Amino acid sequence: MPQHAHFTAFLTGVGYHESAWLFADPADLDPIAHVRVLTEATRTAERGLLDAVFFADSPGLEIFRAGYFPQVGFDPLELVAALAAGTTRIGLVATASTTYGTPYDLARRLATIDFVSGGRAGWNIVTTRYAGAAGNFGLASHPEHDERYARADEFVEVARRLWDSWDADAVVHDRTARRWADTARIRPVDFHGRFFDVAGALTLPRSPQGRPALAQAGSSGAGIALAGRHADLVFTAQPDPVSARAFRDRVRAAVRDHGREADDVLVLPGVAFVIGSTEAEARAKRAALEDAVDPEFRWRNLAHNAGLDQDRIDPDRPLGEEVIAAAERSSRTDEVARRSRETGRTFREIADELTGLPGGLEFTGTPEQFADLVEHWLETGASDGFTLQPTTLPDSLELFVDHVVPILQRRGLHRTEYTTTTLRGHLLGERRTAGVPA
Ligand SMILES: Cc1cc2nc3c(=O)[nH]c(=O)nc-3n(C[C@H](O)[C@H](O)[C@H](O)COP(=O)(O)O)c2cc1C
Incomplete structure (x- = not known):
């Protein structure tokens, strides 16, 4: 602990x-x-x-x-x-x-x-x-x-x-030698990867x-x-x-x-x-x-948060598998899909449970x-x-x-x-x- x-x-x-x-x-x-x-x-x-x-x-x-x-x-x-x-x-x-x-x-x-x-x-x-x-x-x-x-x-x-x-000690503040920083301790990253150069x-x-x-x-x-x-x-x-x-x-x-x-x-x-x-x-x-x-807000917002297309959802029915399949998937989609399959509740009911x-x-x-x-x-x-x-x-x-x-x-x-x-x-x-x- x-x-x-x-x-x-x-x-x-x-x-x-x-x-x-x-x-x-x-x-x-x-x-x-x-x-x-x-x-x-x-x-x-x-x-x-x-x-x-x-x-x-x-x-x-x-x-x-x-x-x-x-x-x-x-x-x-x-x-x-x-x-x-x-x-x-x-x-x-x-x-x-x-x-x-x-x-x-x-x-x-x-x-x-x-x-x-x-x-x-x-x-x-x-x-x-x-x-x-x-x-x-x-x-x-x-x-x-x-x-x-x-x-x-x-x-x-x-x-x-x-x-x-x-480096933590790159700045030397050496006024006698007129050196503010030790440039050997400052290194270009020179990075070349899949996404960034x-x-x-x-x-x-x-x-x-x-x-x-x-x-x-x-x-x-x-x-x-x-x-x-x-x-x-x-x-x-x-x-x-x-x-x-x-x-x-x-x-x-x-x-x-x-x-x-x-x-x-x-x-x-x-x-x-x-x-x-x-x-x-x-x-x-x-x-x-x-x-x-607002009763409409909850289910629309859950759809938004879970990457689901609002236009394809009938809030008074359980979430369709085709809507889940078309989702922008995340751990939130998985959570909503799991609840829907396990409980058989309508999307509106699930949205009312998941208020935070x-x-x-x-x-x-x-x-x-x-x-x-x-x-x-x-x-x-x-x-x-x-x-x-x-x-x-x-x-x-x-x-x-x-x-x-x-x-x-x-x-x-x-x-x-x-x-x-x-x-x-x-x-x-x-x-x-x-x-x-x-
Ligand atoms: C407390 C908390 C705060 C979050 N804040 C943000 C945020 O500000 N912006 C964002 O895009 N996602 C935010 N997320 C969502 C995650 O970053 C992540 O996008 C989402 O959980 C989906 O990714 P995952 O499938 O890896 O979980 C937050 C999640 C939690 C639990």
């Missing part, structure tokens, strides 16, 4: 739940107000001594979603650079796609954020699920799943070589963490393999501690396969939560959010019950903590920080102060932050 639980806060708009905006303060609804809401939530997360805040991303808009709830897709890299300024300790994890982007550009921007934040940058490596993104980048079609992961693997490899292109060294010296913390959010075999090679933390959707334990064991085995120690990676399943001072109050809050959901991350955990209850859940998942080796998905902002996160954190601290399950200054330090402790210059 890890020493204590690790938490990242998955921040979006005025909360994770699609009805959140219907309950939010009207002053928070304008897109410009989202910047303030996210800034304040990041400070709240820091007050609660969480490891990091995390921003998801998709480089393309599904216009139908904007009909239902706010779609304010800030570029996470610019956002975390701005959030670094108002905070001092909290880690800042930005999602960026390896399918739509290039390693030199991204490695440089992430290294810049690591400097700007004093060593708090993290990169959530994704291959992008949304097939429509292809058209935004001049591609005729979205590369298929395993091809995207092959590119991701090479992309991260090149990025890491770029972050290593300056990259010549030079990075434009800036090694960043405070040496490289940003690396997160991975795919749960397929290819996703786990990528995590095994590179990730410091893994985001995943797991419905219960038994399946979460099996998943975490697979990730840890993949990490060992790559010659790393199993404890070099943290697995943080998502939990979409509603907290109340009594269970009844929490249930009523959850019910109010659920009742406000498809197949992910939802919690509704009191702070004490939330702390019990955290303790149970940690004790049974199901997770190293959680990716918190506050259903409504700012209140869900404030309730967690003000009411759950103190209980966890009393039980010795949450830090009482930050003991390091970098994100990798928060995640893995000082021992595992090799590469960071003194």
Whole structure:
């Protein structure tokens, strides 16, 4: 069991739940107000001594979603650079796609954020699920799943070589000899692979963490393999501690396969939560959010998330095999197909069950019950903590920080102060932050 639980806060708009905006303060609804809401939530997360805040991303808009709830897709890299300024300790994890982007550009921007934040940058490596993104980048079609992961693997490899292109002691500051850096310690990467050809060294010296913390959010075999090679933390959707334990064991085995120690990676399943001072109050809050959901939205959104063609789905029938066969396949498609075949339920019924991350955990209850859940998942080796998905902002996160954190601290399950200054330090402790210059 890890020493204590690790938490990242998955921040979006005025909360994770699609009805959140219907309950939010009207002053928070304008897109410009989202910047303030996210800034304040990041400070709240820091007050609660969480490891990091995390921003998801998709480089393309599904216009139908904007009909239902706010779609304010800030570029996470610019956002975390701005959030670094108002905070001092909290880690800042930005999602960026390896399918739509290039390693030199991204490695440089992430290294810049690591400097700007004093060593708090993290990169959530994704291959992008949304097939429509292809058209935004001049591609005729979205590369298929395993091809995207092959590119991701090479992309991260090149990025890491770029972050290593300056030795930690390359800058010598020798004013007497008039030498700023020892150029022998700056090496062009000269990389030639299947997807990328990259010549030079990075434009800036090694960043405070040496490289940003690396997160991975795919749960397929290819996703786990990528995590095994590179990730410091893994985001995943797991419905219960038994399946979460099996998943975490697979990730840890993949990490060992790559010659790393199993404890070099943290697995943080998502939990979409509603907290109340009594269970009844929490249930009523959850019910109010659920009742406000447009009945069409749920199934359309699940189709979108699982790579299924909305136009081919009759929501009042079980999912047809021909729709599954034509899907942009991912672990989410597999989860939805499995549920459909095992239960025989209609697509609408399945969509109503999967309200958070498809197949992910939802919690509704009191702070004490939330702390019990955290303790149970940690004790049974199901997770190293959680990716918190506050259903409504700012209140869900404030309730967690003000009411759950103190209980966890009393039980010795949450830090009482930050003991390091970098994100990798928060995640893995000082021992595992090799590469960071003194
Ligand atoms: C907590 C969490 C956050 C995620 N955030 C993103 C994201 O921001 N962008 C994205 O394209 N995919 C995101 N994903 C999805 C995965 O990156 C991945 O695309 C998806 O699970 C399909 O890949 P797989 O078949 O390897 O699981 C997220 C998944 C989880 C569990």
